[in-house]
Amino acid sequence: MRLELGNIDIREIRFAEKSEIKDGVLYVNQEEIVAKVLEDDLIREAHLDITVPGESVRITPVKDVIQPRVKVEGPGGMFPGVIAKVDTVGSGKTNVLRGMAVVTAGRIVGFQEGIIDMSGPGADYTPFSQLNNLVLVMEPKEGIKQHDYERAARLAGLKTAAFIGELAKNITPDETKVYETLTVKEGFEKYPDLPRIGYVLMLQTQGLLHDTYVYGVDAKQTLTTLISPTEIMDGAIISGNCVSACDKNTTYHHQNNPVIEDLFEAHGKTLNFVGVIITNENVYLADKMRSSDWSAKLAEYLSLDGVIVSQEGFGNPDTDLIMNCTKIEKKGIKTVIITDEYAGQDGKSQSLADADPLADAVVTGGNANEVIVLPPMEKIIGTLDFVNKIAGGHDGSLREDGSIEAEIQVITGSTNEMGFNKLSAR
């Protein structure tokens, strides 16, 4: 499966009469997008805002971050099974709006949303401070349940991103990159001497607002399976997650999965990147055992020599992580796992809820409990009403001057377990 990604650099976002992309500037007609969002009668009110890297702006509570992309050639459309019809994506051509994202924000669940600071110390911890963001702030209809609102907000974000992506359909990319996954047979023939490497991508599926969707299917009701990495680039996996902000994989993280990018980078040189195994993180022991059995079985079936396992969330999924790791190791396949840590604010506690000596190669995204002080910002997009309540905050997190003392857990993407960031810990 071969996919050509055409990157179009977006230098600036501006509100305008007509939604279009011209010379690296995205023009957005706010009314047009708001009207689309309000088609869902669970959403009472919506408006857009624009943020620029370096500004004194705080966005909170952040729900999801999505990169607008559009299929230019080849089957399927963006977010297949959710926005576009179900069809296998991942081949042909896709245009990507690089340097920007759609951020959904507003009062959603109250607990698990995050903070994006566009400047100051907090900005160093989130990759989204480096992007031009189109922020969609929503208010739900009174009295609706959290999970109904979550779904409405999720779809509104995807719809907005897909709409903006469409504007890039006929734009000539600034840079084009080609990604190709070979069949098993082709791989063996082309790279007989290179180690065969797979990627076990763990998807958060604990349920109760901790869900991920693959081609529109709730992944907690799936068995571990194979997917081409280019399908993921085309929006086959989306986030429906309200886990802690720091280590949830937003839709943007899936679209730009760094493990996939870095394995493609080494593909054909030092290793043969065979493919991706997606597996879930369910709460029942039987599910955990079955899913990790299948991860190991598929890794063996693909004749892999080595595997990178990435996690999402923490605590309960630590058991899935360790099961995946140990079962794959016991097949004689070497593993590296990517996780993050909850070592306490003083860094003195054990970092994971499960452990095994076979997990001898660990990459960490850092200790999510480490405390940071975020200075006040001139402009708040969304509301500060939940700062004391979100995971990583505490009563008194929000100080009178508008500064926030909290764990880095509150910052969207700060300890990402796909290895998106440079943050680590020792």
Next chain:
Amino acid sequence: MKKFRVVHYINQFFAQIGGEEMAHVPPEKREGLVGPGLALKQQFGDEAEIVATVVCGDSYFGENTKQALEEVMAMIKEEKPDIFIAGPAFNAGRYGFAAATVTKAVKEELGIPAVTGMYEENPGVDVALKDVYIVATGNSAAGMRTAAPLMAKLALKLAKGEAIGASIEEGFLPNGIRKNFFDKERGSARAVSMLEKKLADKPFTTEYPMPNFDRVKPNPAVADITKTKVALVTSGGIVPKGNPDHIESSSASKFGEYDITGVDDLTAETFETAHGGYDPVYANDDADRVLPVDILREYEKAGKIGKLHHLYYSTVGNGTAVASAKKFAEEIAKRLLAEKVGAVILTST
């Protein structure tokens, strides 16, 4: 600016008194720097000055530890130092033991920044790893050139009250205290390169060595539950409506103790969850789903259990450090024992 006063501790060998044959010499104090103090001085520049060097034979210290430590401490105290440095001891075991012992004592008794340095396998490491910063050195004196500047730099930072970075940045041996830092490459690239090394059987360093876990053996079954007082304890965050103790939604710093005397059923009007790790709708709708007071009241009336304890304990087990959980549990257990509770139902989410 005032220069920091530094006292340096070295053994008889580095003071050029002699090797093993002179290891019995008792402590002595010399003015200014001696031997390896020169390498420290270069790093200190104008900011600090070695005012005295305490020298002690390794065997003397090892064989008369209590007395030797007293003598050495007296000499150090006299100098009223701002900073104390011992070694580096490299892989010399008895020297490492002495350096670690003195460094720990200085930090604890004098409350001043105290740093030592040695090879990771030096037995001295176990003496003070959790107590003081031990700079990682090579296993022989050839490592002086890299070790001395790291030790001096770290000591200066401590003296100035500057933030100390992660072990890998500062050069000290990992002491089990996890500290964040920004690495050169992103995590995914680090994972790919770690996997390539592992596949090629080349040495690699895990970023998180697996911890040893406590395993708790279950108690024997309760002899007669119909005569036993049963208590409810939950990490599912069930609290009286309004969360009066402000228990955090994640990384809880406290637990709550709540009276359920006369409560037969938890309702949406009276109880809710403070937990941030799951969809609260169903727990808020009927908190008995997480904390089964209703069923236990029925059991109590039917004589299936002796009694439901009138207090329950609640915290949030979401991103909460194990050390915090342990602390809560110790206190909760104490209170339960005092109230003669014979069995506990622990509910999580």
